[in-house]
Amino acid sequence: MKTLVFLEFDNGVVKKSSIEVASFGKTVAGTTVQAVVAAPAGTDFSPLGAYGVDKVWHITAPEFADPEAQPLAAALAQAATTAGAEIIILPKNSLTDAAAPRLAARLGAGVATNVIGLQSGSSADFVVKRSVFSGKAFAYTQVEGPVRVLTLKKNAVDVVVGTILPVSVESFAPLLTAADTVLKRLSVEKTTGEILLPDAERVVSGGRGLKGPENWALITDLAAALGAATACSKPVSDMDWRPHHEHVGQTGIKVSPNLYIAVGISGAIQHVAGINSSKVIVAINKDADAPIFKVADYGIVGDAFEILPKLTAAVKNLN
Amino acid sequence: MPDTVSKIAFTANNTALATAGVQFIIGPYDDYALARAVELKETMGATVTALNVGPADTEPTLRKALAIGADDAVRIDTEPRDAYQVAYLIAEYVKANPVDLVLMGRESIDYNSGLVHGITAELLGWPSVSPVMKLDLNGNKATMAREIEGGKEIVELNLPFVAGCQEPIAEWKIPNMRGIMSARTKPLLVQPGNAAALKSNVTGFELPPAKGAVKLISADNAEELINLLHTEAKVI
Secondary structure (H helix, E strand, O other), rough: OOOOEOOOEEEEEOHHHHHHHHHHHHHHHOOEEEEEEEEOOOOOHHHHHHHHHEEEEEEOOOOHHOOOOHHHHHHHHHHHHHHHHOEEEEEEOOHHHHHHHHHHHHHHEEEEEEEEOOOOOEEEEEEEEEHHHHEEEEEEEEEOOOOOOEEEEEOOOOOOOOOOOOOOOEEEEOOHHHHHHHHHEEEEEOOOOOHHHHHHEEEEEEEEHOOOOHOOOHHHEEEEEEEEEEEEEEHHHHHHOOOHEEOOOOOEEEEOEEEEEEEEEOHHHHHHHHHOOOEEEEEEEOOOOHHHHHHHEEEEEEEEHHHHHHHHHHHHHHH | EEEEOOOOOOOOOOOOEEOOOOOOOOOHHHHHHHHHHHHHHHHHHOOEEEEEOHHHHHHHHHHHHHHHOOOOEEEEEEOOOHHHHHHHHHHHHHHHHOOOOOEOOOOOOOOOOOOOOHHHHHOOOOEEEEEEEEEEEOOOEEEEEEEEEOEEEEEEOOEEEEEEEEEOOOOOOOOOOHHHHEEEEEEEEEEOOOOOOOOOEEEEEEEOOOOOOEEEEEEEEEEOHHHHHHHHHOOO
16 A cells, blocks of 8 residues: 655654654555655655655755644645555654644545554454553554555554665655644743653653652652653642643553653552553552552562662663 | 543443443543633633534533533534544534634543544634643634643634643533533533544454563662663663
């Protein structure tokens, strides 16, 4: 099936979630894939050839440097039509959460978000596996064609590196109407120089057991040593100890890192919903009966104030 | 949708949610959207219509929306099967009954597709924004905070548009006795759900594999955890 993937670059380097999309695209296509990339002129696309990409539709227009969802949906719809794509795959994130439904509606396409894989042997019916019930279950969803739009959850598929293909690049200038660009951005508040939680491979997360925001150095020190992002439980963000974009759980951010360390978090079902696609979960809690230990792979029962400095020191020794 | 504390299980050969003992609620994100709509009504004056696509057993939930402060409710009488169908029915309703603003949750907490706001807006030819954490109106102009990866952005947009909402856009409202009494007499209109072509079909559900027992490490030997994460789990 003719497959088009939307890939994101950060400072000239393809993001890991986009590599996963390219690799998954190749699996779905059963052959090579084409990519749409918005990046500055002169960006090196040759590394994409290892993941099955043999053609890049390159957008250099400045309004796509940090694109808005609606113009992106318009651009991808045009690229999909030009390329004759039957499947369009995007990495799932806050931009594509807003863009994918509009893209699908423009194309009259079937659409599935939060996809974690294909049902094996389902090529004829095109059934995808999705994360549903806020991470408490999976659904197998048949997506109607002839055109389909998918968003792929982070860290859900293994990247397959193949023979490095030569990548041809064609410049692509999307045509935007006035209606596509009505939204005005007034200001941005973004954490800089830190690892972003949704992209993080490792996460250290604190709960009410930390007793107050003044104790957060325990969390940030361990996170810094591990190269991890920091996160928190809902009560912690509700009390404004930490910003809302760190809140992990059913109504917050759902994360799927390789390592999630929950400190002083009891593990209410709503919190677990946000973390249970993590590969390895560690619980540190003074209450041995806390439900977090039921979902954890490793646990320490004890006082976080004593344990965390020891862990931070041990990580530093490791390095 | 099922309450956030619900244990999820399936019946009928894993094709349907086991509803025994499950409390059905207004989706938490939709609840925020409703609460903000009622706040806007209270501060600026507006008429709030609560709309649901669903069978008759969702009416108690719509009555709750009326008790919270919606002026009237509309139930489009059909089983919601996919996001495209729900968005199509909402868009058709809005075309026939024009409004200035459509607020809804950023996503449901059962299927978590997060598609309805964007598809509805596209079908109406309107802009859409999601996830919106703050929304203020000044005449025809809305100023909003929306969450982005690792932060937030302040954006501006003229009515009409569709917003997918999340906390902390408003405080959840708990119906008071007067609200509950008045909800009984507020209009709840039932409309037939015109057939919309489905674009997807859930063929089955699956629960995540059960977790093995936790491996406990003594607090006195906490450093061993880092060693295990390095050599056994190989995640650091």
